[in-house]
Amino acid sequence: MRRMWWGFILALIVGSIALVPGAWAASKPQVGGTLNYAAGADPDSLDPANTDSNPGEAIGRMMNNFLVKFDARLNIHPDLATSWSQSKDGLTWTFKLRKGVKFHDGTPFNAEVVKYNFDRFLGPEKPLKSSLHTPIIQSVEVVDEYTVKFTLKVPFAFFLNNLAHSATALVSPAAHKKWGKDLTLHPVGTGPFKFVEWVRGDRIVLERNDEYYEGKPRLDKVIIRTVREDSARVLGLEAGDYDLIVRIPPEEVPRLQREGRVRVYSEQSNRALRIGINASKKPLDDVRVRQALNYAVDKESIVKNIYQGLAMVIPTMVGPLNTGYAAVKGYPFDPTKAKKLLAEAGYPQGFKTTLWTPKGRYLKDFELAQAVQQQLAAVGVEAKLETFEWGAYLSLLRRPKDESKHDLYLIGWSPSTGEARWGIYPITACDQWRPKGSNDSFYCNKDVDQMIDKAVAATSLKERDAFLKKAQELLVQDPSSIYLLATKETVGMSLKLNGVINSPLELVYVDKDTWKEK
Amino acid sequence: MLRFILHRIFMLGPVLFGVTLVSFSLLHLVPGDPAEILAGQEATKEDVDRIRVEYGLDKPLAVQYVRFLVNAAQGDLGISIQSRHPVRELLFQRLIFTLQLSLASILVASAIGLLAGIVSSTRQYSVFDNASMLGALFGISMPIFWLGLLLILVFAVKLQWLPSGGTGGLRYLILPAIALGSASAAVIARMTRASMLEVTRQDYIRTARATGYRESVVIFRHALKNAMIPVVTVFGLEFGTMLGGAVLTETVFALPGIGRLLVEGIFMRDYPVVQGAMMAVATTFVLVNLLTDVAYAFFDPRIRYE
Numbered sequence: 001m002r003r004m005w006w007g008f009i010l011a012l013i014v015g016s017i018a019l020v021p022g023a024w025a026a027s028k029p030q031v032g033g034t035l036n037y038a039a040g041a042d043p044d045s046l047d048p049a050n051t052d053s054n055p056g057e058a059i060g061r062m063m064n065n066f067l068v069k070f071d072a073r074l075n076i077h078p079d080l081a082t083s084w085s086q087s088k089d090g091l092t093w094t095f096k097l098r099k100g101v102k103f104h105d106g107t108p109f110n111a112e113v114v115k116y117n118f119d120r121f122l123g124p125e126k127p128l129k130s131s132l133h134t135p136i137i138q139s140v141e142v143v144d145e146y147t148v149k150f151t152l153k154v155p156f157a158f159f160l161n162n163l164a165h166s167a168t169a170l171v172s173p174a175a176h177k178k179w180g181k182d183l184t185l186h187p188v189g190t191g192p193f194k195f196v197e198w199v200r201g202d203r204i205v206l207e208r209n210d211e212y213y214e215g216k217p218r219l220d221k222v223i224i225r226t227v228r229e230d231s232a233r234v235l236g237l238e239a240g241d242y243d244l245i246v247r248i249p250p251e252e253v254p255r256l257q258r259e260g261r262v263r264v265y266s267e268q269s270n271r272a273l274r275i276g277i278n279a280s281k282k283p284l285d286d287v288r289v290r291q292a293l294n295y296a297v298d299k300e301s302i303v304k305n306i307y308q309g310l311a312m313v314i315p316t317m318v319g320p321l322n323t324g325y326a327a328v329k330g331y332p333f334d335p336t337k338a339k340k341l342l343a344e345a346g347y348p349q350g351f352k353t354t355l356w357t358p359k360g361r362y363l364k365d366f367e368l369a370q371a372v373q374q375q376l377a378a379v380g381v382e383a384k385l386e387t388f389e390w391g392a393y394l395s396l397l398r399r400p401k402d403e404s405k406h407d408l409y410l411i412g413w414s415p416s417t418g419e420a421r422w423g424i425y426p427i428t429a430c431d432q433w434r435p436k437g438s439n440d441s442f443y444c445n446k447d448v449d450q451m452i453d454k455a456v457a458a459t460s461l462k463e464r465d466a467f468l469k470k471a472q473e474l475l476v477q478d479p480s481s482i483y484l485l486a487t488k489e490t491v492g493m494s495l496k497l498n499g500v501i502n503s504p505l506e507l508v509y510v511d512k513d514t515w516k517e518k
Numbered sequence: 519m520l521r522f523i524l525h526r527i528f529m530l531g532p533v534l535f536g537v538t539l540v541s542f543s544l545l546h547l548v549p550g551d552p553a554e555i556l557a558g559q560e561a562t563k564e565d566v567d568r569i570r571v572e573y574g575l576d577k578p579l580a581v582q583y584v585r586f587l588v589n590a591a592q593g594d595l596g597i598s599i600q601s602r603h604p605v606r607e608l609l610f611q612r613l614i615f616t617l618q619l620s621l622a623s624i625l626v627a628s629a630i631g632l633l634a635g636i637v638s639s640t641r642q643y644s645v646f647d648n649a650s651m652l653g654a655l656f657g658i659s660m661p662i663f664w665l666g667l668l669l670i671l672v673f674a675v676k677l678q679w680l681p682s683g684g685t686g687g688l689r690y691l692i693l694p695a696i697a698l699g700s701a702s703a704a705v706i707a708r709m710t711r712a713s714m715l716e717v718t719r720q721d722y723i724r725t726a727r728a729t730g731y732r733e734s735v736v737i738f739r740h741a742l743k744n745a746m747i748p749v750v751t752v753f754g755l756e757f758g759t760m761l762g763g764a765v766l767t768e769t770v771f772a773l774p775g776i777g778r779l780l781v782e783g784i785f786m787r788d789y790p791v792v793q794g795a796m797m798a799v800a801t802t803f804v805l806v807n808l809l810t811d812v813a814y815a816f817f818d819p820r821i822r823y824e
Contacts, residue, residue: 038772042782044556044600052558128569131562184602199611200603201774201782202685225684227772231667236682236772239674391550391787398554398566413559426560435563 029498033516034221037508038233038242042201042226047184048169049120049127057166057416058507059224062206063104064169064189065213067095067114068160072267072501074321074418076160080109080170080190090155090459097146101213103172104194111142116173118150129167132417136162155457157464161323161417166507192217192512201226217512237262237492243516244500246508248490250308250364256492263495266310266488267502270319271414272423273362275355275372275482278408280401280442284353288345290479293408294331295338296379297372297482306367310488316475317413317423319486321504324420324455326469328476330483338379350380356396356409359387363487369410372482383408397440401433406440408482416505420468425452428480443480519815522823526808530801537800538590538793542583545784545792551575552599552787573599575789586793595797596790598783605794608779613798615685616775619767620760622695627702627756632749634703635710640737642715650707657704666697666770683772694771698764702756709752713745720744746817754810761802 043056048064051057069079081095101109118140121133136159138151152159162168175188187195190213193206206222225242227233230249236242238261248256248264256264275293283289299313312320315330342350355376357369366387373383388396397406415422426432429452430444451471458464476483491502496517502508553569554561570576574585589596595605634654638647673693674682681690717723718741726736765777776795783791815821 042601045602052556052560126568128557128561128565131565182602199774200598200601200608201612201778225772227683229769229772232670232683232770232772235667235670235675239670239678239682241674241682241684389550389785391555391785392548394554394559395549395551416560435566437562438560 029218029513029515030518031218031515032220033218033518034223035219035244035497035510035514035516036242037222037224037510038227038236038245039224040226040228040230040233040247043204045128045184046187046195046198046204047127047181048167048171048189049129050184051166052128054506055224055226057505058509059204059206060166060169060187060189061191061501061507061509062193062222062511063187063191063195064171065101065191066169067097067163070164070418070503070505072503074270074323074504076164081163084160088459090157090457091152093150093152093159094143095148095150097148098213099146101190102211103175103188103190104209105172105175105188107172107174107188109170109190110145111148112145113170113173114148115140115142116176117168117170120176127167129165132162132165132167155459157456157458157461158323158417158419158421161419161422165417166505167416193219193222193510196221212512214512218515219510222510234492237494240494243494243497244508244510245492246489247363248492250306250310250490253308253310253490261495263493263497264490265493265502266490268312268320268504269414269487269489269506270321270418270423270504271362271412271489271506272314272317272319272486273365273368273410273412273484274317275369275484276406276409276411276427276441277443277479277481278404278406278441279444279480280404281407283345283347283351284407286345287478288341289347290482291331292338292341292345292379293376293381293482294479295334295341296381297331297375297484298333299484300333302368302371303485306364306371307485307487310490311363311485312488314483314486316472316483317427317481318420318472319414319423319504322415322418322420322423324465324468325423326420326465326472328469328472330476331479335375335379342380347380350382352382352384353407354386355383356386356388356393356406358390358393358410361390361393362410362412365410365412368484372410372484398435400435401442404434404440404442409440411440414506418505420472421452421455424448424468424471424475428475441480445474445478445480448474448478519812519823523808523812526804526811530804533800533804534797535587537796538587539583541792541796542579542586542789545787545789546579548787550787552789555786556599582789586790590793590797595794598791599788600783600786600791605790608791609776609794609798612774612776612779612795613802615773616761616764616777619691619694619698619764619773619775620757622691623699623760623764624702624753624757626695626699627706628753630699630703631706632710634707635749636714636737636742638707638711639714639718640733647711651711654704654707657700657707660700662697662701662764662766663770665700666694666767669693669697670770683770685774690771694764694767694773697770698760698767702760705752705756706749709749710745713748714741717741717745743817747814750810750813750817754806754813758803758806761806762799 039055041055044053045051045056048060065080067081068076080098082098084095086093121130136156138153141149143149172188176183179186192212194209196205196207198204204224208217233245234252237245277284277290279285303311315328318325359366373385376383426438428443432439433442434440448471451467455464455467489506491508499514553566557566597604634650638650641647670682673680726740765781768775768778780795
């Protein structure tokens with residue numbers, strides 16, 4: 001009997017000791033495995049200087065590095081530059097570069113590489129995103145092998161944000177010399193994963209870069225597939241065919257969370273949706289009318305009912321995670337005040353107008369437009385809802401003022417530099433009217449422009465943010481649009497996957513630390 | 519017969535010319551500009567104009583079209599405005615895939631359709647007959663999209679037997695083939711049944727039975743061959759449609775087929791891709807029609823092509 005007891009206790013002790021490594025192993029990162037990533041669209045380009053799409057940028061972040069990079073909260077950190085300094089007048093920036101980094105094709109990274117990349121932006125090739133840098137940078141010089149100097153045309157407080165922009169990833173000069181414009185089909189970077197193949201419409205395959213400067217990545221391979229249909233993407237995650245998927249429709253989220261077989265999490269993005277107002281058309285040119293429209297919309301209700309809470313009401317068109325975002329007081333829902341303002345402006349019975357919207361371009365865009373239409377009708381503004389396919393929509397919105405046919409139109413904007421100035425300037429500045437710039441509201445407020453100019457020239461962060469805050473306050477008083485919300489990007493992951501980056505720039509990607517349980 | 523075939527292949531030239539002219543015109547009539555779409559929302563007018571020049575989109579339309587024809591005649595279909603992939607390469611990849619999918623689907627459709635049709639015709643008004651015709655009705659009525667998602671839910675998510683989409687071998691074609699083939703199976707079943715019913719009422723079938731042949735021989739050697747002529751027409755149409763691109767199936771199952779290439783190309787106003795894809799689709803239709811006509815001659819020796 002006693003022997004039995006001893007045997008039992010011994011077994012218990014041995015069993016517990018055996019279990020401990022097992023429990024330990026489950027939480028300790030493992031090396032190896034292939035990540036199956038389902039994106040919602042094909043990338044347009046794998047050449048960072050020429051890409052404008054989220055998939056293109058997300059894949060770019062897996063293959064490339066930058067001088068400085070964003071983290072998941074859009075804070076700036078050293079990447080291929082280890083330190084930097086700015087001259088007092090703000091016109092010169094000097095960067096010290098990281099040593100011992102190599103491109104996937106073996107080219108060593110140094111100051112010549114940086115100069116080559118920026119000369120490419122400033123030179124005759126004019127890649128798509130060159131207008132990010134050409135107004136700001138005068139020239140780039142090599143000081144020594146690991147030091148580079150930028151001379152700017154004007155002081156620019158957001159210079160680091162521009163350097164962290166997806167387009168400013170550093171590519172191999174050798175590869176660019178060899179492939180030129182076709183670099184997109186043969187990309188070469190310094191990042192944790194290197195390019196293997198791109199079968200358009202089917203998959204992009206990346207494999208581990210063993211020489212990555214931050215350390216060997218854990219995953220062996222990343223396969224990015226394009227699955228356009230939302231439901232099919234979600235089902236694929238549930239079936240285990242994909243480990244990571246983007247853009248889960250809000251109505252699927254409660255069910256997935258409840259069932260717990262996959263992990264879903266939502267991250268606030270900077271994608272600000274608003275209803276643009278064409279200020280060149282009567283009666284929308286009257287500021288009281290534009291204010292009335294803002295009072296008429298119940299934004300909280302839209303977030304709750306259409307987005308299942310997966311969005312955030314914002315006071316202007318600046319997303320909440322942008323540098324320089326200020327939580328100024330926005331418009332509350334007040335239909336009585338709306339009617340009063342309309343009456344003051346001479347429209348006591350309201351007026352007729354049109355509301356344009358794309359369908360499927362932004363999360364729940366059509367449903368959002370329908371809700372706004374209903375709420376406007378309640379204060380007497382009869383908005384006829386029209387929807388267009390994206391290519392046609394873009395084309396129609398680019399028309400110059402006298403040819404413009406739009407009145408109210410749903411549009412989104414997410415500054416890829418992660419800062420408020422780019423969230424404001426291109427769409428509100430007096431000199432950025434379509435077709436020259438992106439100001440399709442034909443809005444013009446000299447005070448707002450002035451605040452933006454001051455923010456750009458500011459030499460301290462505090463000053464910069466103060467000017468931006470003033471600009472946002474002015475934008476509330478004299479609205480360019482019906483301000484609405486910033487969406488949340490919901491990402492789905494297998495329970496076995498750890499360490500995915502879900503950036504507010506709507507980029508979902510993996511880095512060297514991401515790992516997958518076997 | 520050979521002259522007939524050569525003549526039909528020769529006619530491909532004018533057909534392709536007509537197709538490219540129409541698609542080029544239509545795509546340019548619709549609002550939307552590939553340079554704007556490529557440049558994106560944040561682009562300035564300068565950026566857009568630069569792209570336009572780079573891709574030759576600033577030239578007059580007639581010049582663009584003629585340039586396209588001249589290049590196409592030499593085998594150069596240009597590059598995709600969206601991604602710079604050579605169009606010929608894209609078409610080749612996608613056509614191969616669509617061919618695989620279509621073959622799999624028509625096999626599924628024929629297997630189910632022919633069998634159901636034959637058995638139904640021999641057991642007219644039986645339970646099997648009513649059930650299979652009801653099944654055919656469902657097959658035609660069910661939206662492919664919905665059926666596809668349902669198949670994924672059952673076989674990929676719940677049972678975990680098959681993948682939910684993508685490529686990688688025969689396994690990946692099973693669910694799409696079922697989804698795509700179901701509507702065709704329904705049509706083939708009904709057509710086969712109707713045709714068989716007509717043929718089996720003929721005198722020569724009665725004679726064959728009277729001669730003492732087993733029923734299976736009567737059906738399969740005597741009746742079926744004659745019943746196939748209208749069914750072959752249906753085959754041709756269904757197969758041709760599948761080859762033309764099963765956009766909905768390809769979207770649900772994330773398959774790189776020609777249908778998605780064409781539709782996505784239209785959305786992006788990617789002119790070279792759309793032209794190339796239209797040519798590919800037109801060519802497959804012409805060839806499938808030719809095959810169908812040749813098949814008639816095989817099934818009905820009275821048909822001669824001079």
